[in-house]
Amino acid sequence: MRTGLIGLAVAVLLIFPASADQNDERLDELFVQLHETKSEYQAYVLERTIWSIWLVSDMAGTNILMEQGVNAMGVGDHATALEKFEAVVELEPDFAEGWNKRATVHYLMGNFAQSIEDVKKTLTLEPRHFGALSGLGLIYDSMENLEGAKAAFEKALEANPHMVPIKMRLEEIEKELENRAI
Numbered sequence: 001m002r003t004g005l006i007g008l009a010v011a012v013l014l015i016f017p018a019s020a021d022q023n024d025e026r027l028d029e030l031f032v033q034l035h036e037t038k039s040e041y042q043a044y045v046l047e048r049t050i051w052s053i054w055l056v057s058d059m060a061g062t063n064i065l066m067e068q069g070v071n072a073m074g075v076g077d078h079a080t081a082l083e084k085f086e087a088v089v090e091l092e093p094d095f096a097e098g099w100n101k102r103a104t105v106h107y108l109m110g111n112f113a114q115s116i117e118d119v120k121k122t123l124t125l126e127p128r129h130f131g132a133l134s135g136l137g138l139i140y141d142s143m144e145n146l147e148g149a150k151a152a153f154e155k156a157l158e159a160n161p162h163m164v165p166i167k168m169r170l171e172e173i174e175k176e177l178e179n180r181a182i
Helices: 002-015 026-036 040-054 060-074 078-091 096-108 112-125 130-142 146-159 164-181
Strands: none
Touching: 026 040, 040 096, 040 130, 060 078, 060 096, 078 096, 096 112, 096 130, 112 130, 130 146, 130 164, 146 164
């Protein structure tokens, strides 16, 4: 079963052209499958496939900058990562993942207000972006805005019901909010 699903995901990626981003026509069907599957493994494969589409731009320069930014972020070089993602959003302002990655770097740097603005831009371009929605929840959680975190996590789970850590944190937040109300 696992081999068949991986083969299906690879086939979906190969059947359609290599151009991708949040407007890619494959995403609608992938989101349908993500909502219908009961298998955590299938959900994982579908999530990875969605991310692989979101991460690709039609512009080679954007893809190079994205790779450089992701690599810089991976080694904790937030200043370089921010510089690369700023170049991405300037070069291609309608590319949702550029905004999402810049939001992530701002979050890691503690620039919560700027991160929230970048998440909002991401969601304007791709309302189903479960990464941006869960990121927004993490930002609000870091700011101790539990109501905001709860709302963002709920929307993230509407987009992708298979995010176990988000489900767990949402349950904790709901309990904390209940305790505050008592």
